[in-house]
Every structure is written in C-alpha cells, then in structure tokens.
Amino acid sequence: MAMNVRTLCLGILSMREATGYEIKKMVEDGVFSHFIDASFGSIYPALAQMLREGLVSVRAEEQQGKPGRKVYSITPEGRAALRAAVNTDPARDKFKSEFLFQMLFLDQIDPSHLAVIYDAYLEEQEAELARIEDCAGEIDEGPGAQFVQDYGRTMMTTAIRFLRENRAAMLDIFAEKAKEEAGS
Amino acid sequence: MAMNVRTLCLGILSMREATGYEIKKMVEDGVFSHFIDASFGSIYPALAQMLREGLVSVRAEEQQGKPGRKVYSITPEGRAALRAAVNTDPARDKFKSEFLFQMLFLDQIDPSHLAVIYDAYLEEQEAELARIEDCAGEIDEGPGAQFVQDYGRTMMTTAIRFLRENRAAMLDIFAEKAKEEAGS
DNA sequence: CCTCACATGTAATGAGTTACATGATTGG
DNA sequence: CCAATCATGTAACTCATTACATGTGAGG
Structure with a gap:
C-alpha cells in the first residue's frame, strides 16, 4: 500500500475539508499522531501535486487579520484513489x-544520563497517552476510529506500565555503575 | 541521536565481528528486528565508508564452495563513535x-478484503512475537538485551490479545456491509 | 517588545529502498 | 533443473526532512 503523505492527505480530506496547515496540526496531535508523521515540506507539495492531478480541489479564503488560507476538498477522483490505496x-x-x-547498549551510556534518558522516554509515552485520550471524539466517530483509538490507548498503557515496573531495575544498574566508577 | 545504519552497524560490531550479510540477517530476525530495518543497499556502503574513516577494520576470509566474505571488526575509534551516539x-x-x-478508513475497504487484511496483520504480529521468543539468549545477555526483549514480548502479547478480542466486532462490521451490499 | 499562532511555499539535503549486476553451491 | 542461500556491491530513484523565505496580529 502506498501510505505516503499523499494518501494521508486524501484520508483526512475524505473526512472533512482542510488546509495544509490544519492537516499538519491533525497529524501532530490528532488520532493520526500515533502512527504517522508529516512535515509542511511534504504536505504542501503533495496537495499542490494532487490539485494538478484533479484528486483535490481548492477554495481560497480571505481572512482579516490572518493570512489567506487555501481550503482543500477531495474530488470523486480523489476518493477513488483513496479507496484504491486502502484496498x-x-x-x-x-x-x-x-x-x-540505546537500552541495548546501556553499558556504553554515561551513568548520569541513563536515568535522564529513561525518564524522558517514560514522560514522552505518558504524553502520547494523554494526547490519545484527548482526541476522543475529535473526528467523525466511526468504528474504525474507535478501534484505532482503543488500540493506541492499550499499547501506550502497556508501555507505561512496563517502563514503570522496570525503572527500579534499570536504575539499579545505574547505581552499580556509579559505585564502580566512584570506587575505581 | 544519530540512529542510522552506521550506528546500527557499530552497535552490532561492538558485540561481535560480522560481515555485511550477517548484519542484514541479524536485523531481519534478531533482537533488532523489532525496532530497526536496513537493507544491503545501505549496510554495504555504510561499512565501506566507516572503513575509510577508520571506525571499522576488515579481514578477508576465503571459503571453499561459498563466496569470499569480509569480516568487519570495530576499532577503538568506532567504539568511541558508538559511545558518542548512544549518549x-x-x-x-x-x-x-x-x-x-486502513482501519481508520475501513468503510472504504472492500468487505471481502477486510477480514483478509485483519487476519494477515494478526498473523504478522504473532510471527513477530515468535521471532522475539526465538532469539532469547542469541546475543551476549546483558541487562539491556533482557529489557529490550521483555519490552518487545510485552508489547507484542498485548497487541495480539487486543486484535483477538476485537476481531469479532470488526468482522461484524464486515458482515453488516456484506449484507447491505447483497440487499441493494 | 518579543514570541507564538496562523499561513504558504521552495530548495537543498539526507537517508534509505529497489533494482540491477554477478556468481557458486546445495537441496528438493 | 530450479530455487534458495550465501555473498558483495553500485546506481537510480523515492520520499521526506530541514532550513530558508515571508508576513500579520494577538497576547503576555
């Protein structure tokens, strides 16, 4: 399957019309954030290309105070392309x-950094879980969206529990290493 | 952190000497397979480049019946580079x-394919779990390797359980769709 | 006053994949 | 006999990231 930025944009546009900027935001902290990544440098060219190809259409919107925006919509050809990609x-x-x-080579890690790295990772996973909970019901609730959200929550919860349970053991290694270095 | 093919090769070579071919195999079905990917087209050039830079050294080995192989070892400079990357x-x-x-857009999926895709994914996750269990004790058992293996097993087990528990609900959607299409 | 959010886009660069090119031996 | 495993390497190509380029208004 061609799961590139193009398909991603088509997928989002199949749910609602959006600007390139909005697509980026949705990828950053919406349901997609768990398993997709995309930057402006890939989204804008993708939309421009698909416009030329007739997979999407644009409507320019003037705004006071804010810069003008280009609201993209999916065309029937775009829907066909999405369906083809998804199938x-x-x-x-x-x-x-x-x-x-890094954990695999933790004997190479500077003892004073191991705890920092570990805790930063744990916090990151917690933030990810919070993000997933936050965007409940953000998009059209279909059974698929529900499934994906539940999956993400389940995985993140498991990861966090595992990291918490093994933290002590990992930091013991850190403590031992620090002792050795102090002793030598 | 620069976790590219170069660092990966250095990491593997810090545990044992290996050929490019062996590195590829280890990435394919060893402990690394869970979170890393690399092809010959990136491994061989990476080794060649690091050889020029003095991060690794080679020893050519003749073999009867089989083509000659180049066994790479990490140098002190290579170890320093790995340590720097890991820190x-x-x-x-x-x-x-x-x-x-795809699950997010499952309404776009051809009903007869939904079950196929779902089951193929489930089987893939099961294969991944089996691979993780298989390579227990494959490399030098350090606490890091143990941690990584346990993490992988925990995550895979969770994913498989989730997929099994939700299979019926997902296939109900499939059944409903098939009914609708038959009715129309 | 300064930074953040909004908003779009291009160009340089990087990192990797796929396909190509070659070749011997072993097992079904 | 054909496919797979072992074994190395290059070249074309794809895809995306980072940095650059530009500009306004609101809020702290």
Whole structure:
C-alpha cells in the first residue's frame, strides 16, 4: 500500500475539508499522531501535486487579520484513489525506536544520563497517552476510529506500565555503575 | 541521536565481528528486528565508508564452495563513535502503521478484503512475537538485551490479545456491509 | 517588545529502498 | 533443473526532512 503523505492527505480530506496547515496540526496531535508523521515540506507539495492531478480541489479564503488560507476538498477522483490505496495489502509495521537501541547498549551510556534518558522516554509515552485520550471524539466517530483509538490507548498503557515496573531495575544498574566508577 | 545504519552497524560490531550479510540477517530476525530495518543497499556502503574513516577494520576470509566474505571488526575509534551516539538524547519513537491507517478508513475497504487484511496483520504480529521468543539468549545477555526483549514480548502479547478480542466486532462490521451490499 | 499562532511555499539535503549486476553451491 | 542461500556491491530513484523565505496580529 502506498501510505505516503499523499494518501494521508486524501484520508483526512475524505473526512472533512482542510488546509495544509490544519492537516499538519491533525497529524501532530490528532488520532493520526500515533502512527504517522508529516512535515509542511511534504504536505504542501503533495496537495499542490494532487490539485494538478484533479484528486483535490481548492477554495481560497480571505481572512482579516490572518493570512489567506487555501481550503482543500477531495474530488470523486480523489476518493477513488483513496479507496484504491486502502484496498491494497498493508506494508509491515515499522516501529523505529532509538530509545530501545540505546537500552541495548546501556553499558556504553554515561551513568548520569541513563536515568535522564529513561525518564524522558517514560514522560514522552505518558504524553502520547494523554494526547490519545484527548482526541476522543475529535473526528467523525466511526468504528474504525474507535478501534484505532482503543488500540493506541492499550499499547501506550502497556508501555507505561512496563517502563514503570522496570525503572527500579534499570536504575539499579545505574547505581552499580556509579559505585564502580566512584570506587575505581 | 544519530540512529542510522552506521550506528546500527557499530552497535552490532561492538558485540561481535560480522560481515555485511550477517548484519542484514541479524536485523531481519534478531533482537533488532523489532525496532530497526536496513537493507544491503545501505549496510554495504555504510561499512565501506566507516572503513575509510577508520571506525571499522576488515579481514578477508576465503571459503571453499561459498563466496569470499569480509569480516568487519570495530576499532577503538568506532567504539568511541558508538559511545558518542548512544549518549545523545534519543529521537522520538516512530511507529508507522499502514494497517492502523486502513482501519481508520475501513468503510472504504472492500468487505471481502477486510477480514483478509485483519487476519494477515494478526498473523504478522504473532510471527513477530515468535521471532522475539526465538532469539532469547542469541546475543551476549546483558541487562539491556533482557529489557529490550521483555519490552518487545510485552508489547507484542498485548497487541495480539487486543486484535483477538476485537476481531469479532470488526468482522461484524464486515458482515453488516456484506449484507447491505447483497440487499441493494 | 518579543514570541507564538496562523499561513504558504521552495530548495537543498539526507537517508534509505529497489533494482540491477554477478556468481557458486546445495537441496528438493 | 530450479530455487534458495550465501555473498558483495553500485546506481537510480523515492520520499521526506530541514532550513530558508515571508508576513500579520494577538497576547503576555
């Protein structure tokens, strides 16, 4: 499946019309934030290209005080393209975690940083969970949205519990290392 | 943190010497497979570049029957580079899931495909769990490796349970849609 | 006063994937 | 005989990120 920025924009536009700026915001802290990432540098060109191809249409809106905005809507051709993308087999999930990589080589980590890194990660996961809870009912509630939200909540809750339960053990290692270094 | 193919190779080489081919295999079905991805097209150039930079060294090995292999080892400079990389703050986790995206737009999915996609995903997660269990004790058991393995197992187990518990509800939607389409 | 939110866009750059190119041996 | 495993490497290409470029109004 071609799950790139184009498909992402089509997906969002199939639910509601939006500007490039709004799409970025939705990706940042909406339901999508859990499993998608996109920057302005990819969203704007994608919308422009799809406009040329007729998959989306624009309506320019003047605003007082604020800069003008371009509100994009999906066209029937765009819906067809989204349907086509969604009906292909999904690619494998990719879970890229620098934190886990670091944990694998924690003997290389400066003892005074291990706790910092660990706690920062824990807090990040907690923030992610809060974000997921926050955007409950944000978009048209369909069974799919419900499923995705529940999935995200379940995974985040599990991760947080695991990190809390193993924190002591990980910091013991830190303490031992610090002792060794003090002793030598 | 610069968690790219270079750092990955350095990380693996810090545990044992290996060829580019072996690194690829380890990434494919070792402890790393859960959170990292790399292809030959990125591994070989990375090793070549690091050789020029003195971060790794090579030893050519002739083999009868099999093509010659280049066994790479990490140098003190390489270890320093790894240590430096591991001691920077980790970037945010990126969990990219086309499956979750598709679930969000499941009303666009051809009913006869929904079950197929769902079950394929479930099986994939089960395979991932099996892979994690399999590589227990594969590499030098440190507390970090243990942590990472436990984390992966916990997450995969949770995902599988969730997918099993919600399968019926998701396939009900499928059944309803099929009924509607048959009725119209 | 300064920074943040709003709002759009381009260009340079980076990092990786896929496909290509080659070749021997082993097992079904 | 054909496919898979072992084994290395290059080139074209895709995709996205970062930084740049520009501008206003509101709130602290």
